Amino acid sequence: MASRRPALHRGPRAPLVLRLAGLGVAAATVLPIAHLAVRAGEAEDAGSLVVSPRVLRFVWATVGLGLTVTLLSLVIGVGVAWLLDRTDIPGRRMLAVGAVLPLVVPTYVGALALLAAFGPGGLAFELRGIVGFWGATAALTLSTFPYVLLPVRSALATADPALEEAAQALGDGRRTAFRRAVLPQVRPAAAAGALLVFLYVLSDFGAVSIMRYDTLTRGIFLEYRSAFNRSSAAVLGVLLVVLTLLALAGERRARGRMVARSAASSAGRASSVTLGPWRWPAFTAVIALVSAGTGLPVGVLTYWALRGASRADGDALVGAVGTSTGLSLGAAAAAVMIAVPVSVLVVRHRSRFSRIIETLATAGYALPGLVVALALVFFASQYLSPLYQTFMIVVVAYVVRFFPEALGAVQSSLVRIDPVLEEAGRSLGRSRLDLARTVTVPLLRGGLVAGAALVFLTAMKELPATLLLLPAGSDTLATLVWTGAADGRYAQAAPPALLVVAISALVLWPLDRVRDRRPRQ
Amino acid sequence: MSDVRVALAGVAKSFGVVQAVRPTDLQAGEGELLALVGPSGCGKTTLLRLIAGFEAPDAGTIRIGGCLVAGEGVFMPPERRRVGMVFQQLALFPHLDVAGNVGYGLKGMSRGERRSRVQELLALVGLEGYERRFPDELSGGEGQRVALARALAPGPAVVLLDEPFSSLDLSLREAVRREVRRILKVAGATAILVTHDQDEALAMGDRVAVMLGGRISQVGLPEEVYRRPRDVTVADFLGDANLIEGDLTEGVLHTELGQLVPNGLVPTGPRAIALLRPEDLNLELVADGPATVVDVEYFGHDQVVVLRLPSGLELRARLHARERFPRGSRVAVRCAGPRVVAFPSQAARE
Numbered sequence: 001m002a003s004r005r006p007a008l009h010r011g012p013r014a015p016l017v018l019r020l021a022g023l024g025v026a027a028a029t030v031l032p033i034a035h036l037a038v039r040a041g042e043a044e045d046a047g048s049l050v051v052s053p054r055v056l057r058f059v060w061a062t063v064g065l066g067l068t069v070t071l072l073s074l075v076i077g078v079g080v081a082w083l084l085d086r087t088d089i090p091g092r093r094m095l096a097v098g099a100v101l102p103l104v105v106p107t108y109v110g111a112l113a114l115l116a117a118f119g120p121g122g123l124a125f126e127l128r129g130i131v132g133f134w135g136a137t138a139a140l141t142l143s144t145f146p147y148v149l150l151p152v153r154s155a156l157a158t159a160d161p162a163l164e165e166a167a168q169a170l171g172d173g174r175r176t177a178f179r180r181a182v183l184p185q186v187r188p189a190a191a192a193g194a195l196l197v198f199l200y201v202l203s204d205f206g207a208v209s210i211m212r213y214d215t216l217t218r219g220i221f222l223e224y225r226s227a228f229n230r231s232s233a234a235v236l237g238v239l240l241v242v243l244t245l246l247a248l249a250g251e252r253r254a255r256g257r258m259v260a261r262s263a264a265s266s267a268g269r270a271s272s273v274t275l276g277p278w279r280w281p282a283f284t285a286v287i288a289l290v291s292a293g294t295g296l297p298v299g300v301l302t303y304w305a306l307r308g309a310s311r312a313d314g315d316a317l318v319g320a321v322g323t324s325t326g327l328s329l330g331a332a333a334a335a336v337m338i339a340v341p342v343s344v345l346v347v348r349h350r351s352r353f354s355r356i357i358e359t360l361a362t363a364g365y366a367l368p369g370l371v372v373a374l375a376l377v378f379f380a381s382q383y384l385s386p387l388y389q390t391f392m393i394v395v396v397a398y399v400v401r402f403f404p405e406a407l408g409a410v411q412s413s414l415v416r417i418d419p420v421l422e423e424a425g426r427s428l429g430r431s432r433l434d435l436a437r438t439v440t441v442p443l444l445r446g447g448l449v450a451g452a453a454l455v456f457l458t459a460m461k462e463l464p465a466t467l468l469l470l471p472a473g474s475d476t477l478a479t480l481v482w483t484g485a486a487d488g489r490y491a492q493a494a495p496p497a498l499l500v501v502a503i504s505a506l507v508l509w510p511l512d513r514v515r516d517r518r519p520r521q
Numbered sequence: 522m523s524d525v526r527v528a529l530a531g532v533a534k535s536f537g538v539v540q541a542v543r544p545t546d547l548q549a550g551e552g553e554l555l556a557l558v559g560p561s562g563c564g565k566t567t568l569l570r571l572i573a574g575f576e577a578p579d580a581g582t583i584r585i586g587g588c589l590v591a592g593e594g595v596f597m598p599p600e601r602r603r604v605g606m607v608f609q610q611l612a613l614f615p616h617l618d619v620a621g622n623v624g625y626g627l628k629g630m631s632r633g634e635r636r637s638r639v640q641e642l643l644a645l646v647g648l649e650g651y652e653r654r655f656p657d658e659l660s661g662g663e664g665q666r667v668a669l670a671r672a673l674a675p676g677p678a679v680v681l682l683d684e685p686f687s688s689l690d691l692s693l694r695e696a697v698r699r700e701v702r703r704i705l706k707v708a709g710a711t712a713i714l715v716t717h718d719q720d721e722a723l724a725m726g727d728r729v730a731v732m733l734g735g736r737i738s739q740v741g742l743p744e745e746v747y748r749r750p751r752d753v754t755v756a757d758f759l760g761d762a763n764l765i766e767g768d769l770t771e772g773v774l775h776t777e778l779g780q781l782v783p784n785g786l787v788p789t790g791p792r793a794i795a796l797l798r799p800e801d802l803n804l805e806l807v808a809d810g811p812a813t814v815v816d817v818e819y820f821g822h823d824q825v826v827v828l829r830l831p832s833g834l835e836l837r838a839r840l841h842a843r844e845r846f847p848r849g850s851r852v853a854v855r856c857a858g859p860r861v862v863a864f865p866s867q868a869a870r871e
Contacts, residue, residue, distance in 0.1 A: 428626030
């Protein structure tokens with residue numbers, strides 16, 4: 001091919017509409033956070049606050065919990081991945097599905113279930129020390145280990161078996177070969193998963209607050225609710241952002257050292273370890289894990305829901321379903337509508353500007369939801385007071401937090417639309433706007449549906465931002481669960497919790513099927 | 522050339538430091554099919570995109586149907602240029618059926634007018650009854666014809682075809698080529714076809730423009746550019762070329778193959794190079810012939826015999842496949858005709 005260039009809009013700057021859309025999203029993320037930092041800086045005692053024993057305890061608790069959960073998730077995730085992929089464990093398919101099911105249980109539901117089973121007044125027996133560190137650890141580990149399991153499994157699947165065989169041919173025993181030839185290939189995936197878990201714990205609010213374990217997020221919430229001390233909430237918020245950024249930077253450095261090598265050869269089948277007498281114990285262990293992560297919450301909550309059915313507050317539940325649905329629909333629609341111009345900017349107008357916009361617009365995903373919400377509260381109460389205490393600001397928070405989901409879905413559809421289609425349309429006499437309407441948007445439909453569905457489902461279970469921003473007197477499913485759990489009223493918290501789990505399960509629905517279907521008229 | 526439909530004057534385009542198109546003049550006449558041929562990277566696709574309006578020229582002017590579309594401070598966007606385009610990847614809209622694709626460029630028409638225009642075009646390309654098919658239900662050749670129908674539908678001033686056959690199977694290509702040429706001629710369309718395939722250019726073009734290194738080296742009738750290339754590079758690009766050097770005295774070139782008479786422009790200087798196309802050579806098996814058969818490429822309908830002359834020079838001769846020339850056998854070489862095209866010797870040294 002002659003000098004074909006990436007077609008169409010190269011060179012001249014992106015149309016103003018696109019740039020404005022990009023700037024808008026970036027501003028919605030950056031401005032509140034920047035404002036939060038300024039507010040924190042203005043707090044007269046910011047410096048002494050950061051080093052006060054109380055705050056150091058928060059930090060210590062957060063990091064300690066993060067490391068513990070990460071370590072446990074690594075052990076469980078890598079172990080189960082190995083069992084599923086490199087041994088003759090029975091029922092491997094069923095176990096593989098079951099092992100990722102905990103992803104559909106939000107941490108606050110998992111924590112509620114643990115309390116409802118083993119807490120004071122729980123269904124089974126009371127475990128001492130379930131409230132606090134160990135409860136939070138259990139709830140978080142059970143719902144986050146799949147973040148390690150999934151990438152490690154796919155790394156194991158693509159690891160080049162020839163390397164393992166080469167190691168054996170060079171005189172390594174099976175175990176040594178696994179350690180020296182296979183594990184290094186899996187390490188980047190395990191590290192990436194571990195980082196996700198750590199970030200997840202840093203940002204988690206639901207489990208720690210239900211377990212009454214004082215991490216930074218709970219500290220922020222308590223400071224904020226005590227109302228007299230909002231600037232110290234801002235200081236803690238900034239501290240949490242700094243911790244998050246440190247973790248991200250650490251991961252980036254670590255990844256830099258782990259250069260990807262070895263273009264995987266056309267892999268043959270990897271060796272499989274015979275477990276022998278350990279087959280059934282291993283099977284039982286994985287089953288127990290799956291049960292604790294998914295079966296226990298569903299079982300316990302169903303029990304409580306049935307037990308409380310007679311005096312259930314149906315109206316509150318129906319109201320919460322309505323509020324949750326309305327807010328999530330609004331967020332999904334808004335996120336997708338903004339994602340269209342932004343993805344066109346990012347995909348079709350590659351430039352430094354568009355890359356910066358992309359980074360900023362997706363930053364909300366990495367930041368703890370509670371901090372995003374806190375920043376919005378401060379920002380709105382100062383500059384956008386009409387928004388304050390409205391449903392609108394909740395929608396804004398959802399969009400800021402979950403915009404990357406919409407952007408990702410729309411973007412991945414857009415990159416599959418050959419820009420030459422746009423040239424074809426223009427050479428047939430149609431204007432750009434006309435083309436967007438008749439060609440680009442119809443072809444994006446799959447991505448739009450997928451993006452909207454993702455945002456909708458994620459927003460349905462969002463807790464911290466909702467809790468902070470929801471106008472007084474209203475409830476979503478998530479806040480119903482949280483208040484019920486906080487008060488120990490399990491029967492009241494169980495039905496909305498089950499609904500949230502059911503809705504989360506839909507996230508795992510194969511959305512790709514929608515995406516690839518041809519949109520016919 | 523009757524009316525000039527497309528006229529480029531001094532058009533140039535650079536991408537950064539790469540000069541994709543050096544100042545270029547080119548014209549296409551009304552109803553003409555102009556084949557623009559060159560190796561990849563020669564700038565021919567850029568030239569096409571400049572005409573279509575997907576790129577803006579750095580210098581020069583482009584006129585379509587007498588109307589200035591680029592240059593002198595004017596830049597008309599592609600949608601207003603009345604240019605039909607057939608893309609290498611076809612670029613059919615996957616979410617529209619055949620009727621939707623063909624009718625896409627028809628604006629300001631009633632529903633009925635549009636339908637009948639679509640029918641008219643589908644009849645022209647021989648795809649009646651395909652209205653409700655979707656692009657992924659078409660074969661390569663059918664998709665090609667739909668793309669052509671779509672480009673022709675709005676009655677463009679010129680149709681631009683960008684390597685339209687390169688995605689087709691070899692077996693299909695020739696038939697589709699013939700069909701596309703027929704359709705363009707029936708429609709009376711002015712067309713510019715970009716290709717890297719010299720056979721395609723020679724077979725399809727009313728005229729052929731050879732583009733090398735960002736400039737048009739030669740424009741002419743197919744037999745002109747093939748038989749009388751302007752220089753060695755054009756000769757080399759358009760098919761196999763045997764180049765044989767010799768002494769020039771009194772208008773006669775003395776070479777290893779005997780005396781050759783340069784046709785037309787006779788180069789000056791003591792030495793010159795003759796161009797002998799493989800089909801210009803005749804061979805005869807002679808026990809003590811001067812040349813040796815080095816290799817034979819057998820194609821069924823004909824064959825190419827590779828020879829080595831005593832000087833070490835290798836020649837390719839294209840012959841009927843009936844006679845066999847075993848490897849290692851000795852042959853005598855004769856030119857089919859006495860008159861040849863010759864170039865100054867220095868040109869070959871470049």
